[in-house]
Amino acid sequence: MHLEHLEKLSNIQAISGFEDDVVNYIKDVLKRHSYDFKEDFMKNLTVFIPGRDHSFKFGLFAHMDEVGLMVTKIKDDTTVKFAPVGGVDPRVLVGKKVKVGKDVDGVIGFKPIHLQKKGKESPSFDNLSIFVGESSAVNVGDPVFFTTKFNSCGDFYVGKAFDDRVGCAMMLELIEMEEKPPFDLYLSFVSQEEVGLRGSAVAAANLDIDAALVIEGTTAGDNPELEEAHWATHLGDGPVLVAVHSGYVIDKRIFEGLKSVADENDIPYQVKRRTAGGTDAARIARTFAGIPTGVVAVPARYIHSPVSQIAKKDFENTFKLVKAFIESEVFVR
Template identity: 50%
Template sequence: MKALYLKELTELDGVSGDEGRVRDFIKEKIESKVDSVKVDVLGNLIAFKKGTKSNRKFLLAAHMDEVGFMVTNVEDDGTLSFAPVGGVDPRVVVGKHVRIKGEVPGVIGYKAIHLQKRNEILESPKYENLRINIGASSKDEATQKVEIGDYVSFATDFRCENSRATGKAFDDRAGCAVLMEIIERSERFEDDIYFAFLVQEETGLRGSAVLFEQLQPNLALVIEGTTAGDDPGLPEHQWATHLGDGPAITFMHRGYVVNKKIYESILQVAQKYDIKHQPKRRTAGGTDAARLAKTGGGVPAGVISVPARYIHSPLSVIDVDDFKNTVSLVGKILEEGEGFAR
């Protein structure tokens, strides 16, 4: 199995509220392989594949958006002030390459270390003291290229060495790529399958808020890119997940305790087909499953994630085998048909 589309998806820019490039790419690749495709009023892309029995509606969801920034002012010297869109630690952005509105290159700058006072060195930089340099020497020159409200994305190329891949936006382009791999399969499943590629997850789970009224699914799986805990200096008992140990199965996270029947059913399928997997051992963070559970009549939802080191940063790391095992696990769950989570 090849990791189809993973490179292309991660290199596309799609900060929350500006997912159009990602949506257009996905739509182009999948529309001939499903029964219908639509874009709703918020910008969610929803594809449908009819089942052989059609007794249940099964929703698979992944979000298209990534964390990033927005230009808040063009300064007199031609630099840009900016604010984060989603949760981005200012400590990881200094000196990084970015793109404004998908085309204008820039670099995030901060005061040089030898000019900083001791307290500045010890403190995290604040966004109000950071600037994006785009090569302009004046406000007039800069405003010929950018304006207030333009989106800013990290400019990071995808690379793969052995079984490890690096890139931006694995949260959650990895999930989008999983759904696309499932769509690539020619077979139909027992359940009616809705594939939802969602907007604005990083700014409040907004895309998933409008799904229930449109689809009224019977159950759902949210496919995510989640934090890996095997970072340098972090003790093992604090690890959430570990690269190379397979997809992470969530039992609880912020705002949602996963439906027990779905959680146990996911584990049973993984064990039945000997698919490497791991529990997500920390409960920090949230997903669209929380919104699905408390919108409209509510949807019992599970969460399966591809572990990624350094998410919400310019460069993350995943294990490609974890991604492939996530595809396998989701595929086997769908093959189980009506027997899953009964």
């Protein structure tokens, strides 16, 4: 598959509620094709790809937003205070470069260690500030974006927003393909997942689909210093299948279907070993009659931080599994 989409999407700055640049990128890709698409008031963008058989309708979902920050107070000393947008640990922010709004560069600062009480103070949103140099160009409510650039490092990709630009990149790859899917396919790029699964609720309510699959970037937790018993997933072991997570037990038919398709196509996979966190699947499955929904994900280290890491072969194999699952029609058999 092409790497272009993943690299460009990773470099786009688009926290929850400010997904416009991702939406515009997707629209630019769609100009090369004739598929119908709709955009709603939540900035969800849903593309319709007609299948060979119109009796079954399947939805794919990936969220466009990333975690970030927002300006809450402007001080006279050219620093600004901020709050998290989505789940961000303040301890990963010290010394990081950011962009405030679209034009103002900043650096996140913390009290020097020699001024701390016994050198053991912990970073928090109360005691971190962004130095911007020129505070008159900043307003309360401005988004604050991480600025890490995508990079290829041996067998890995390093960058920001792999949660969930990996899913967006895979759906764009499906749009670029010429062959028709076996059934009607709806590809929904949704907003504001990181602040309460908001966009997917609206997108799913506007779709009359029979089943769905969420493509995600999920936590690995396999830091080298940790024992394997503490890992959720492991980089290099293949796509992650989710059996249960916060708020939702995954539909068994889709979960088992993904496993069988992976086995039939010799695609390695792993089952997530922790249940913390959630995905748009929980929201989609609670919409109206309850849409049966599954989750497949790319394992990523250090998600919800300014920089994360994925294995190249995990990204490729996850796409292979999604494509093979659609082509197998296993869920409609």
